[in-house]
Amino acid sequence: MTWTDLPPDQRANHLAELGQQLRVDAVRCAAEAGSGHPTSAMSAADLVAVLLGTQLRYAFDRPDDPHNDEFIISKGHASPLLYAALRAAGAITESELLTYRKLGSRLEGHPTPRLPWVKVATGSLGQGLPVGVGAALTAARLDRLPYRVWVLCGDSELAEGSMWEAFAHAGHERLANLTAIVDVNRLGQRGPTRLEWDTAAYARRISAFGWHTIEIDGHDVDQIDRAYQEATATTDAPTAILARTRKGKGAPQVEDQNGYHGKPLADAATVIAELGGARQVTVPVAGPVAEDQQPHTFPVRGQLSLPEYEVGESVPTRDAFGAALAALGDAYGDVVALDGEVSDSTRSGVFEASHPDRFFQFYIAEQQLVAAAIAMQARGWRPYLATFAAFLTRAYDFLRMAAISRANLRVVGSHAGVAIGEDGPSQMGLEDLAAFRAIHGSTVLHPCDANQTTALVRSMADRAGICYLRTSRGGTPVIYQPGEQFPIGGSRLLRSSPDDQVTIVGTGVTVHSALAAADQLAERGVNARVIDAYSVKPIDADALRTAARETARLLTVEDHWPEGGLGDAVLEVFADGGVDLPRIRKLAVRTMPGSAHPEQQLHAAGLDADSITRAAAELTLE
Amino acid sequence: MTWTDLPPDQRANHLAELGQQLRVDAVRCAAEAGSGHPTSAMSAADLVAVLLGTQLRYAFDRPDDPHNDEFIISKGHASPLLYAALRAAGAITESELLTYRKLGSRLEGHPTPRLPWVKVATGSLGQGLPVGVGAALTAARLDRLPYRVWVLCGDSELAEGSMWEAFAHAGHERLANLTAIVDVNRLGQRGPTRLEWDTAAYARRISAFGWHTIEIDGHDVDQIDRAYQEATATTDAPTAILARTRKGKGAPQVEDQNGYHGKPLADAATVIAELGGARQVTVPVAGPVAEDQQPHTFPVRGQLSLPEYEVGESVPTRDAFGAALAALGDAYGDVVALDGEVSDSTRSGVFEASHPDRFFQFYIAEQQLVAAAIAMQARGWRPYLATFAAFLTRAYDFLRMAAISRANLRVVGSHAGVAIGEDGPSQMGLEDLAAFRAIHGSTVLHPCDANQTTALVRSMADRAGICYLRTSRGGTPVIYQPGEQFPIGGSRLLRSSPDDQVTIVGTGVTVHSALAAADQLAERGVNARVIDAYSVKPIDADALRTAARETARLLTVEDHWPEGGLGDAVLEVFADGGVDLPRIRKLAVRTMPGSAHPEQQLHAAGLDADSITRAAAELTLE
Numbered sequence A, B: 001m002t003w004t005d006l007p008p009d010q011r012a013n014h015l016a017e018l019g020q021q022l023r024v025d026a027v028r029c030a031a032e033a034g035s036g037h038p039t040s041a042m043s044a045a046d047l048v049a050v051l052l053g054t055q056l057r058y059a060f061d062r063p064d065d066p067h068n069d070e071f072i073i074s075k076g077h078a079s080p081l082l083y084a085a086l087r088a089a090g091a092i093t094e095s096e097l098l099t100y101r102k103l104g105s106r107l108e109g110h111p112t113p114r115l116p117w118v119k120v121a122t123g124s125l126g127q128g129l130p131v132g133v134g135a136a137l138t139a140a141r142l143d144r145l146p147y148r149v150w151v152l153c154g155d156s157e158l159a160e161g162s163m164w165e166a167f168a169h170a171g172h173e174r175l176a177n178l179t180a181i182v183d184v185n186r187l188g189q190r191g192p193t194r195l196e197w198d199t200a201a202y203a204r205r206i207s208a209f210g211w212h213t214i215e216i217d218g219h220d221v222d223q224i225d226r227a228y229q230e231a232t233a234t235t236d237a238p239t240a241i242l243a244r245t246r247k248g249k250g251a252p253q254v255e256d257q258n259g260y261h262g263k264p265l266a267d268a269a270t271v272i273a274e275l276g277g278a279r280q281v282t283v284p285v286a287g288p289v290a291e292d293q294q295p296h297t298f299p300v301r302g303q304l305s306l307p308e309y310e311v312g313e314s315v316p317t318r319d320a321f322g323a324a325l326a327a328l329g330d331a332y333g334d335v336v337a338l339d340g341e342v343s344d345s346t347r348s349g350v351f352e353a354s355h356p357d358r359f360f361q362f363y364i365a366e367q368q369l370v371a372a373a374i375a376m377q378a379r380g381w382r383p384y385l386a387t388f389a390a391f392l393t394r395a396y397d398f399l400r401m402a403a404i405s406r407a408n409l410r411v412v413g414s415h416a417g418v419a420i421g422e423d424g425p426s427q428m429g430l431e432d433l434a435a436f437r438a439i440h441g442s443t444v445l446h447p448c449d450a451n452q453t454t455a456l457v458r459s460m461a462d463r464a465g466i467c468y469l470r471t472s473r474g475g476t477p478v479i480y481q482p483g484e485q486f487p488i489g490g491s492r493l494l495r496s497s498p499d500d501q502v503t504i505v506g507t508g509v510t511v512h513s514a515l516a517a518a519d520q521l522a523e524r525g526v527n528a529r530v531i532d533a534y535s536v537k538p539i540d541a542d543a544l545r546t547a548a549r550e551t552a553r554l555l556t557v558e559d560h561w562p563e564g565g566l567g568d569a570v571l572e573v574f575a576d577g578g579v580d581l582p583r584i585r586k587l588a589v590r591t592m593p594g595s596a597h598p599e600q601q602l603h604a605a606g607l608d609a610d611s612i613t614r615a616a617a618e619l620t621l622e
Helices: A008-033 A038-042 A045-055 A076-088 A128-143 A161-173 A199-208 A221-233 A268-274 A317-331 A349-354 A366-378 A389-404 A432-437 A450-460 A509-523 A541-551 A566-573 A598-604 A609-621 B008-033 B038-042 B045-055 B076-088 B128-143 B161-173 B199-208 B221-233 B268-274 B317-331 B349-354 B366-378 B389-404 B432-437 B450-460 B509-523 B541-551 B566-573 B598-604 B609-621
Strands: A070-073 A149-154 A178-184 A212-217 A239-244 A314-316 A335-339 A359-361 A382-388 A409-414 A443-445 A466-470 A475-477 A492-495 A502-506 A528-532 A535-537 A553-557 A583-587 B070-073 B149-154 B178-184 B212-217 B239-244 B314-316 B335-339 B359-361 B382-388 B409-414 B443-445 B466-470 B475-477 B492-495 B502-506 B528-532 B535-537 B553-557 B583-587
Touching (some): A008 A045, A008 A076, A008 A268, A038 A076, A045 A076, A045 A149, A045 A178, A070 A076, A070 A128, A128 A149, A128 A161, A128 A366, A161 A366, A178 A221, A199 A212, A199 A239, A199 B199, A221 A239, A314 A317, A317 A335, A317 A349, A317 A382, A317 A450, A335 A366, A349 A359, A366 A382, A366 A389, A366 A409, A382 A389, A389 A466, A432 A443, A432 A466, A432 A535, A475 A509, A502 A509, A502 A541, A502 A566, A502 A609, A509 A528, A509 A609, A528 A541, A535 A566, A541 A553, A541 A566, A553 A566, A553 A609, A566 A583, A566 B566, A583 A609, B008 B045, B008 B076, B008 B221, B038 B076, B045 B076, B045 B149, B045 B178, B045 B221, B070 B076, B070 B128, B128 B149, B128 B161, B128 B178, B128 B366, B161 B366, B178 B199, B199 B212, B314 B317, B317 B335, B317 B349, B317 B382, B317 B409, B317 B450, B335 B366, B349 B359, B366 B389, B366 B409, B382 B389, B389 B409, B389 B432, B432 B443, B432 B466, B432 B535, B443 B450, B450 B466, B502 B509, B502 B541, B502 B566, B509 B609, B528 B541, B535 B566, B541 B553, B541 B566, B553 B609, B566 B583, B583 B609
Parallel strands (some): A149 A178, A212 A239, A335 A359, A382 A409, A409 A466, A553 A583, B070 B149, B149 B178, B178 B239, B212 B239, B335 B359, B335 B382, B382 B409, B409 B466, B443 B466, B502 B528, B502 B553, B553 B583
Antiparallel strands (some): A314 A475, A492 A528, B314 B475, B492 B528
16 A cells, blocks of 8 residues: 555555655765765655655666666755655665665766666756656667656756756657656856745746646645646656755754755764654655556568678768668668767668658757667667767767766767868867767767778667767768678788888778878888778777787777877877887877868878878888 | 948948958858858848947957957857958958868867957857856956957757756846847757747846847847947846848858758859849947056955965865865956855865955856856966866866867866765766866876865966866875975875885875775785885876886776776876886775775775775785
8 A cells, every 4th residue: 555545644645754864864874975966866855755656657667678667866965855855765774774875875966877776967057957858768768668757856957958858858859747846946066046935936937848837835735746646647747846845944053045966964973862852764665557558569571681892982980870870670570770960971861761750860969969868778778879970979978977977878979070071160170089988987989980880880779888989971982891800909000011111000090091191102112011900999909019029019090189199099008018119100280270171171180191201201210 | 430420321321341352251161161150140141240340349450459349259150250241340361260260270170269359169059159158257247347258159059958057047147248249040050949939038038037029030230239339228137139031141042042051052152143242341340448457456355365274283174175276366356256056065166255246156057157257367367266176077178178169277176086975876977087188288186185185276376278186185194295296297205215116096085095905015024115106197207217217017096987088097107108017906996885984985986095095905916
């Protein structure tokens, strides 16, 4: 029996008692840790108590059950509240609760998937709601199950643009299975928020984006209870509940006062006593609904049949990406594609044409784009998201956090480097290799031809972690046969002889300049080895060590700023303390480009065949 | 005489004619270039014609005049319209117009400050309006001049969260000197926008954020004219004009049709003829207002007097930053500080307390935060902006674009690395060194003690480009005397002897672990040199080369992921093709941290003294 079956008075008493227990537990665990954000937990305790006691449908013993509701604590610093709720639900013990923030504990300062009930890390504000929008889309359009998505938001984080990307998208998609619960406690980290307790102003804004809104007193369990019922009864729009609350509620010394953000309470024992002491309430959380209904699967059209390109053709690698993605969609029903209103350029539009049900348009909202992919992979789908490499910088915080979420994401950045030509530097991905290399556990791939792209797009499907593929705008000659294998972590030796004097390491478009340079060098009597480092991370350390041993000189060539890209990846191989560094020189983009033809850009940046030839020749003389 | 003095009919005729000329010129220059976005220019041509002919107050012969209005083309791909307007204003010649997108031209695919009338680069959508908000704040609160800020926005870019950060901030600050002109042409890159021509929906949303809104037909010059008058007459709120337009207006073959984004017109000559051919209208733009009024200056309190710390004290470098910034504020009236609602943690609150007039609170909206700083420096102010290092990833696209804007920005990221302790990985800046190194022309600094921090905060004030300073949360011992000099590009040799066997290179918190390790190594009979690489970019190549020559082995130690940070910066020194290369090993954070005490974190990451000692000892044996 759940509390919803109780008479109203009893039910309200239980909920209020649970709220107090959550407060006490938040205060206790922060006191034990000597740090944390108890006051931010206390303001939202009643909101979470009522959710747990009346609406949440969740099997805590089966956190991976696809029928479970999704509960996301977007204000991740209120983690003590989540952990207190997990104890109240019987998911963790009281003694584990008190390990909060300690070495080795699953109960981190901000929630991460080290806890099986947490699918997505939060703690960088403004991310939980966009992820929740992705989860609600997943429920409605992919899983096609009636689970609901509940997101507890802070009021401070409503200043983040990403929240409004989420409001806009959920309103547009009429995601009635989504409820945002906003804990309007009026106080941020260093003082009052912009709107303080003006819940009407929040409601005006959010409703203008197509949401149903409800304003309540966030400490009145009856009002909360009714608001949740109204949210679940609303079938044509997502609902936002604007709950007026008091930060530190229940601790008169700090309640609604500035200066107590992110600090354990000074006299925790007294506060706990005032709150009525520790309790042992266990809440009977209702199990998920529609358990007999399996998640939707999309029909497949047979075996994987990847597109093939003839050697010598000129094909942009972005075209090969689009075609390969569509082919993957034919063969695998769990592959989905996400766009930020540039599918015409990235070529993910090819997937859209053949798999419209599994294609998601987020318009120019890269943060929401990445957040939705994170949500989809958390439910077992295989998302590929694509936009211009340059515009992925817009979502760098989400990509960084995705690694903390242990997400498996396939990210494709098109229009890389100066080779895009006339559009100029704002459109050139020139820091993408550095940014993605610096994401924990990431993979960074940069193919140079269409058949290689196809193979790598296929390999990404099964890769764990954040896997980035960089594509080019213009055509490059096909140099590999269809069906050739390109293992992640490998490379290709394109020119070699027993008496090579220098190794040129290229990736993507620079592989072709490197080959042309090798021809020029051969005419001058210089034997140059050429390596195609299509896997920038992990890089092929063995091949590079062999090249260093045999040719003693390495020249790296990349259409990227000098920092953090291919050159640094190659250098890293020799930074293991084992041997002396070989002679290495990096060619990269060192001046700010303007507009020009692609060939002019590569020449100006010193990345064309002539420049490589000159640099390689110099290197062999040194 | 300007057109505003003409009788209404004549005025309307002139404006309509000018609109046609702007269209023709956009079509011409894109045709000449063979690329570009003429259709996106044509929809907004009348909007810009009326602005130029009636409202803009600008001395085109004095683009740096502080009284000039600010005109920002947020939809930067409509650059042909800007260039056509510059020709109409007599700022550039017809022959320069036709250099659009060609090698060496100032007229790039997207506008950059290579043109003196462009103060801020656009082209990554969603940035012009936040920059415009910064410009309007600069006018109102810093310059205190009556110039106005006009921002031409696209409708597609209203999907970007950054636009809503801007709407929220401008509404909150009641920036009546700001007008957003939204070119609602219904069509994005790959199809219709979310709201198409529903200008009422846009108006509802924007007005909910405290703006005055006006809906008009964006091809009716009278309506546009009246809307601009209404905007300038509105004194208590910013104004947004939602102008319904047709993409490709004037070219019936493509007008309001999908599939013509970012392409020159197929039959330009015919279109030009249909538009009435090339024209030679020159518009008499009115000069700026209040030219006798000088920009406001803030009184200073005398000579610079920087705080000083005693050797041996334990002081967090973030504390030293806050105190130094306040001292700079005392001495220099052009220093301003910007916060993203974390001033209590970054310590920029110290500046706020002493200089409230020059302190700007942007709440948790990092994109607006960076955009405003870009705008302020464009008007000659010296902004320092600070937030957690981790949260600067939120604004990475803005920082990347700031380099294209040739901006001088001082950016401070606090709470760097695992050394923050219990808060866990979401709050740890672990990719910031990589991200900032990969920004063109950037400077990256990471001090290890309070006096060094003070000196570097001072040096940043005069540094060109994007200058990043990384601070730490916890206290570190003061090891330098007050007043010591720390030139950018330098380093400090903290331990050395003629027979050193290994050099340990640290930065920030790891300098202290490195010193402790050197002591441990000395006990074992190993002489270790210690270098404090406080300047990560540019790095002190001479000192590192000397160390390599004299000790043959380098161990780099950084509280950062292995990619793109200190280790890669040190390796880069030896990637010049030269000889005498050392053995190098990098210590960095290689596993995902959880929550723990700072010392436990450093130990777990292998960055404490014991780990360094072990690694250094191994390196000397290899």
